[in-house]
Amino acid sequence: MAASVKTAGYSEPCAQCSAVDWGVSDEGRFYCRSCHNVIERIREVVDSTFTPGSTRVSTIGRGTKAKRPERGREWMICEGFQFILRNQADALLRLGVSPHFKDHVLCPLWRLYLQKSRQAYTNNPVRSMSRFKLQSLDSEPDSAPESAVVSASETDGEANPPSTAGSNTDNASDWSLRSGSVDACTYLPTRLNRSSGLMSMRKTLALIHLALIWSREVLTLSDLLRLVKEGHVPYVNAYEELPEEMKLYGKDSLFFRVQSEPSYQAVHHEAQTMVLLLQLPAFPPISRQSLLHPALLSLRYLMDANLPDQLHPWVCRLMERAGIADQTCHTFEPSPRTVLPRYDMQAAAFIIVTLKLLFGLDDHSEWNLSNEAGGQDEPGDMFNLRRWYRLLQAALLRAQQQRHQDTARKQWKAKKPLYSSRKDKYPVMKRKRVAEQLQICFEKLSSRPAGVQRVSPSSFRFCWGDEDGADGPSLHQKKLDHILTLKDDVLTPSNSTYWHPALRPCKSQ
Numbered sequence: 001m002a003a004s005v006k007t008a009g010y011s012e013p014c015a016q017c018s019a020v021d022w023g024v025s026d027e028g029r030f031y032c033r034s035c036h037n038v039i040e041r042i043r044e045v046v047d048s049t050f051t052p053g054s055t056r057v058s059t060i061g062r063g064t065k066a067k068r069p070e071r072g073r074e075w076m077i078c079e080g081f082q083f084i085l086r087n088q089a090d091a092l093l094r095l096g097v098s099p100h101f102k103d104h105v106l107c108p109l110w111r112l113y114l115q116k117s118r119q120a121y122t123n124n125p126v127r128s129m130s131r132f133k134l135q136s137l138d139s140e141p142d143s144a145p146e147s148a149v150v151s152a153s154e155t156d157g158e159a160n161p162p163s164t165a166g167s168n169t170d171n172a173s174d175w176s177l178r179s180g181s182v183d184a185c186t187y188l189p190t191r192l193n194r195s196s197g198l199m200s201m202r203k204t205l206a207l208i209h210l211a212l213i214w215s216r217e218v219l220t221l222s223d224l225l226r227l228v229k230e231g232h233v234p235y236v237n238a239y240e241e242l243p244e245e246m247k248l249y250g251k252d253s254l255f256f257r258v259q260s261e262p263s264y265q266a267v268h269h270e271a272q273t274m275v276l277l278l279q280l281p282a283f284p285p286i287s288r289q290s291l292l293h294p295a296l297l298s299l300r301y302l303m304d305a306n307l308p309d310q311l312h313p314w315v316c317r318l319m320e321r322a323g324i325a326d327q328t329c330h331t332f333e334p335s336p337r338t339v340l341p342r343y344d345m346q347a348a349a350f351i352i353v354t355l356k357l358l359f360g361l362d363d364h365s366e367w368n369l370s371n372e373a374g375g376q377d378e379p380g381d382m383f384n385l386r387r388w389y390r391l392l393q394a395a396l397l398r399a400q401q402q403r404h405q406d407t408a409r410k411q412w413k414a415k416k417p418l419y420s421s422r423k424d425k426y427p428v429m430k431r432k433r434v435a436e437q438l439q440i441c442f443e444k445l446s447s448r449p450a451g452v453q454r455v456s457p458s459s460f461r462f463c464w465g466d467e468d469g470a471d472g473p474s475l476h477q478k479k480l481d482h483i484l485t486l487k488d489d490v491l492t493p494s495n496s497t498y499w500h501p502a503l504r505p506c507k508s509q
Contacts, residue, residue, distance in 0.1 A: 019034040096470050235415040280334050301351055307351070370386040
């Protein structure tokens with residue numbers, strides 16, 4: 001009886017599965033609870049606000065198909081990326097980044113980018129070089145992969161500053177029927193992309209990475225990507241935070257919808273390309289007091305890896321011997337021949353080479369030194385590489401399992417799904433409804449929430465010590481006396497001859 005009241009007495013069998021089990025969606029449409037088939041029938045709504053006790057019934061009709069919904073205000077693609085950049089910067093400010101990063105570095109970089117790409121602040125805005133064929137775009141799949149999103153947003157030809165949005169409206173009136181923005185057609189042609197460098201979701205992270213380096217913040221590129229993967233910085237489904245008046249649908253999905261996080265190499269390449277496009281001057285110097293300098297960055301990595309504190313002086317000595325401890329070696333001066341520094345990789349490389357100098361790392365020397373450390377009079381104070389390896393391996397396995405579990409529980413589907421055409425709206429909504437019902441079923445079966453439990457971000461991945469929840473005992477205070485020998489009143493590592501020979505030019509045969 002309750003089901004009959006909810007479906008207004010509709011008892012016709014479903015054309016797909018012949019079941020009589022109807023539900024009503026939020027839009028008022030009838031759908032089969034058994035096979036989720038959506039039919040054309042619409043629920044009749046009783047207007048209870050007319051008169052108390054009144055039984056007046058008003059029917060929600062289909063209406064004319066030519067009637068269009070409220071489209072919101074006119075907006076441009078670069079405005080959408082500007083909102084996303086602002087949300088990403090605000091997320092970093094909440095994590096402790098200095099406000100100077102957003103107001104005095106990122107905003108000027110964004111304005112400079114709009115000018116160099118000729119989207120704003122210019123008297124010569126980019127124009128489309130060819131009329132775009134709408135018919136060819138209708139064949140594009142609804143769920144475009146990230147490569148298609150990047151290629152689409154990087155093969156654009158035109159984008160106008162906000163002041164010229166009105167002149168674009170007439171030319172793109174036909175296209176606006178198929179997208180929410182007024183200039184989506186100018187982002188898709190392929191001819192002007194390589195010269196204009198129009199924005200994409202991946203480039204938002206590249207621009208933030210450049211702003212972090214310019215501000216000399218301690219966040220490296222690997223830290224930024226980790227915050228993105230953990231959901232602390234919006235990236236996947238970031239378009240959901242756009243204002244309500246910016247209606248986003250149709251071909252806009254090619255620019256704002258991403259299905260995975262980008263790789264380290266991809267974002268670094270985008271940042272390198274953006275530096276050349278913006279024609280930036282030399283970056284502020286990275287002195288030894290800066291947290292981005294490999295000397296201090298390696299200290300942070302040594303603590304996170306549970307390595308002894310006595311290793312850090314050897315890392316600094318290695319930098320001195322290699323001649324790259326001076327700040328001039330870590331100050332980036334953009335040019336076509338220079339590469340944007342990877343400060344996190346440099347610090348990790350110094351630590352690995354230092355371990356090679358001290359322990360050999362040839363699969364024999366390090367284990368022999370571990371046996372000698374166990375035979376000392378006070379082995380508890382000596383650093384044992386074998387014990388460190390077992391502790392770190394166990395912590396890494398636990399972290400990998402936790403990451404796999406979080407990835408499996410992560411809600412990848414957007415709360416506001418995008419559809420590339422109006423005819424795809426109802427299938428997309430149907431898939432969303434089925435996914436939500438399956439998620440509810442899995443939550444009931446597993447007796448635990450399906451979402452990922454958000455934890456506070458930290459610069460350190462592991463916690464070493466004796467407190468509850470630690471990943472293992474701390475080895476930071478262990479000594480390295482057993483691997484150092486005194487030669488000519490100088491402490492010498494066991495593998496002091498480990499130096500790469502000078503490179504010789506290859507002779508053609």
